[in-house]
Amino acid sequence: MQYGILFMFLSTVTSFNYLPEIEIDLSATPKQRWKLAVRTILDLYGYQNSFGPVFEYHNKNTFYILEPQDYKTIANAIRTHYPEYSQELDGIVEEFNRNEITFEYLSAWAYFHEIAHISAEIIESTAVLLSTADQIIHGRNMDQGPPQIRNITLHLIIKKDGKYLGESVDWQWFKVGFVTLLKYNVASLDQNWKFSDPLTKDQLFTFIEQGVPSLAWEYRYVLINDNLNTFDRVVLYLEQNQVACAIYNVIGGTSKNQGVIISRDPFDMNPTISLNTSILGQTNYQYLVQTNYDHWLPDPQNDQRRTIAENLLGQLQTNLRNEFGVFTVMDTYPIHNEGTFYTIIMNAKYNRLIAFGQPSITQTDN
Numbered sequence: 001m002q003y004g005i006l007f008m009f010l011s012t013v014t015s016f017n018y019l020p021e022i023e024i025d026l027s028a029t030p031k032q033r034w035k036l037a038v039r040t041i042l043d044l045y046g047y048q049n050s051f052g053p054v055f056e057y058h059n060k061n062t063f064y065i066l067e068p069q070d071y072k073t074i075a076n077a078i079r080t081h082y083p084e085y086s087q088e089l090d091g092i093v094e095e096f097n098r099n100e101i102t103f104e105y106l107s108a109w110a111y112f113h114e115i116a117h118i119s120a121e122i123i124e125s126t127a128v129l130l131s132t133a134d135q136i137i138h139g140r141n142m143d144q145g146p147p148q149i150r151n152i153t154l155h156l157i158i159k160k161d162g163k164y165l166g167e168s169v170d171w172q173w174f175k176v177g178f179v180t181l182l183k184y185n186v187a188s189l190d191q192n193w194k195f196s197d198p199l200t201k202d203q204l205f206t207f208i209e210q211g212v213p214s215l216a217w218e219y220r221y222v223l224i225n226d227n228l229n230t231f232d233r234v235v236l237y238l239e240q241n242q243v244a245c246a247i248y249n250v251i252g253g254t255s256k257n258q259g260v261i262i263s264r265d266p267f268d269m270n271p272t273i274s275l276n277t278s279i280l281g282q283t284n285y286q287y288l289v290q291t292n293y294d295h296w297l298p299d300p301q302n303d304q305r306r307t308i309a310e311n312l313l314g315q316l317q318t319n320l321r322n323e324f325g326v327f328t329v330m331d332t333y334p335i336h337n338e339g340t341f342y343t344i345i346m347n348a349k350y351n352r353l354i355a356f357g358q359p360s361i362t363q364t365d366n
Contacts, residue, residue, distance in 0.1 A: 017357025019155045019169060019342065020044065026160040026224065030084055031091030037173060038095040041152050047098070050151040054171075055101075057146045063108055065119045065201060071104035074208055078107050081211035085110075088176040110175045110214045113191075114207075117245040118198055125192045126305050126335050127250035129259035129288045130313060131275045132321040135349040136252035136259050138188040139326040140180055143339035144171065147360070150341040155355050158223065165223050167353045169344050177216025180344060182353045183223055187234045188252040188346035191215055193292045196246035196265050207244035207266070215247055231258045231348075238262050239272060248290050254349045261290050270294070287313040305335050323347060323354065333363050 022037045041050050079086050089106045108115065116122055128139035142153075153171040156178075157164065168178040180190040213221070218241060221228075228234050231253030238249045239262055249262040263270035273295055275288060289309040293299065299307045312329045320328070323345045330336060330343045338360045345354040 017150060017359070019153055019355050019357045021155045021157060023157045023159065026158065026165075027162075030087035031094065033088055034092050034174065034176060035095040037154055037156075038092055040154070045148075045151040050148055051096075053146050053148040054152060058112070062112065062116045062119050065115070066108060070205070071102075071108055073205060074111060075104040075107040077208045077211065078110060082213075082217070085176050085217070092174055092176075106174065109172070110177075110216065111204075111208060111244070112172060112175065113179075113193070113215045113247070114199075114204055114245040117196075118201055118204060121195075122193050123292055123303060124339065125190075125291070126309060126330070127190050127192055127248075127261075127290045128309060128313065128326055128329060129250065129252050129261075129275060130316075130321065130326050131257050131259060131286045134256050135254070135347060136188070136256070136275075137323050137326045138190070138250070138252035138259075138344075138346040138348070139330040140190045140250075140344040140346070141330050141335060141340050141358075142171070142180075142342050142344075143337060144341065145339055147341075150357060153342055153357065155353075160224065168219075169342060169353070169355045171341075172216060175214065175216045176220070177214065178219040178223070179216055181219040181223060182346050182348060182351065183228075183234070184348075184351045185254065186229060186348065187222075187231050187254070187258075188348045188353075189219055189222065189234070189238075190250050190344075191219070192248040192250060192290050194246035194248050194263065194265070194294075195292055196268075199245060199266065203266075204244055207242075212242050212244045215243070215245070218243075231255075235260055235262070235272070238264075242266075248292075250288075250290050252346065252348055259288060261288055261295070263294060289313070303334075305337075308332070309335050323352075327354075327356075331358075333361055336361055338362055 020040055093103050124143040126141045130137040149171045154173055156168045158166055166183040168181050170178055182188050222234055243264050246265045252259050257276040259275035261273045289306045291306045309329055316325045327345055340358050343356045343358050
């Protein structure tokens with residue numbers, strides 16, 4: 001099969017879903033900060049067509065390894081190490097007002113990715129960095145299940161003390177954190193699942209009880225920390241902070257060639273890959289792609305997303321080395337696939353985040 005750039009925008013634009021925009025004011029009382037987000041989803045879709053099936057799916061496929069005491073252990077650790085986030089979770093529990101949605105249950109969701117690295121094998125998401133002219137275009141596809149996740153995805157505008165700090169598009173915002181982020185005037189960031197040797201449950205719980213932050217709270221710290229006010233400082237922090245599971249951080253800056261992929265693991269040091277450097281025998285990279293596998297390993301035969309995206313980026317004509325060109329790559333199968341439910345295009349130079357709620361697509365033969 002031959003892959004080329006598929007200009008699908010005009011033919012598919014009517015199938016995009018609107019992502020509701022919610023303003024999160026971090027100056028508000030902690031218990032009040034996220035209530036509007038919960039209420040908006042419930043008013044739009046109802047519990048049974050939004051959170052209900054998502055929770056049920058991951059109870060079965062992710063949290064099945066947890067015992068009742070495990071929920072209490074995670075909750076106690078969050079109460080101890082993150083009292084402000086605890087109050088925010090309390091407010092979300094209040095807004096749900098359902099017996100099965102407890103603080104202990106949402107505490108486990110705070111460490112969703114870390115737990116899933118033990119209990120599940122999730123192939124999800126593609127990230128692209130394209131260096132062009134004086135800027136970086138950052139594309140991001142999120143792939144997950146079940147389909148109702150589309151109905152809990154929000155476009156968040158975050159402010160504090162009257163100042164707008166940045167934006168995020170996320171379905172896991174009820175963890176009171178972010179796995180995608182545009183920090184205004186600094187950087188665009190997203191996290192991708194990384195396959196690696198799994199932790200044991202005991203190892204993970206040791207990290208949690210020690211107060212190692214969940215992945216979603218890493219980016220929240222980046223957002224609110226005034227000292228992390230340059231691309232280089234953000235990169236250095238995310239190269240050095242402690243993590244409780246394997247992860248890729250994909251980061252774009254405000255200037256040409258400011259783009260890196262950081263490969264993190266709780267125990268091993270991995271090389272950071274940068275734009276416009278010598279990588280794997282090649283030089284002057286002007287684009288990078290990250291899925292779920294280390295760059296020094298070939299794509300699996302049954303998952304060629306990275307290879308296909310790199311080929312498409314290499315074929316881009318000069319007039320498509322822009323946000324639209326990156327979108328066409330992100331919207332091509334299998335980069336946009338059965339599990340893709342949103343695409344984001346970010347540009348930190350211009351503080352621009354464009355979000356598309358995406359339908360599932362499946363390859364067909366003509």
